[in-house]
Amino acid sequence: MPSPDQRQRLAALRETIADIERKPALAEARALVEQQQGEFPRLAGGLLQEMFTDERRNAGALLGFALAQAKGLLTAQRLAVVYLQLGDEAQKLGMPYGPGLLSFGFDPDALVLVRAANVAELLWAAEEAIACRAVAAVVADIGSHAKLLNFTASRRLSLRAAATGGSIFLLRYGQGREASAAHLRWRLSPARSAHGRYDAKAPGALRWLVQLEKGAIIKNQTEFVLGWTENGFATFTAQRRGTDRRIGGTTLPRAVPAQLADGLPQTA
Structure with missing residues (x-):
């Protein structure tokens, strides 16, 4: 049976959680989601x-998923997105590529790259x-399992995000x-990828299945098939081979060639 001190702490924790759930950021997020049916919702700021993803080879898609959401949070007052990565992970997971970001409508000048020595x-x-x-x-970008990223650490980040109105994405x-x-x-x-433009048997544009494992903000739909576009996401329904129904967005009409790397800064 919990002691009086433990019961008091539990009551304080429940009150803290209830206060967080009443935050304007969460109310705004729920309101935005309710207005959008079928498409992947545009989420408000202030969220953790x-x-x-199961495998590291999908790191690029994971980063793209985060940056596509972050792009929608940029405003005249909030001008930057900060990308944090462990110093020794760049060789394993790669880094954001400037010309590639441009081809998807994300200005590389808005991205601040930071390399940390350790998880702390x-x-x-x-x-x-x-x-x-x-x-x-x-x-x-958390490249490996980190003991320091526990519930207490995530609670601190959650509270800070809700208080400031900026979002934090943990990869x-x-x-x-x-x-x-x-x-x-x-x-x-x-x-399953889209159809090839000139050959129905050839793979086309990449698609990703996004599943919601936790979160009360989104209730009506927990799975989305997404493709990358110049202006964010295109949302597709999961169909059998031979059908292809797009719900929203405009897919890239062709592959966008990257600029030659010669002369570009190493962090572009």
């Missing part, structure tokens, strides 16, 4: 989101960066899940 510094940087009113979102890998204070938890996995 976890994004998982990365989490500290995430908490400090989201407190800046000029930052629309923080994308923290995670593997099938393990820990207790977390994230408002939303997503799982990305490859989906």
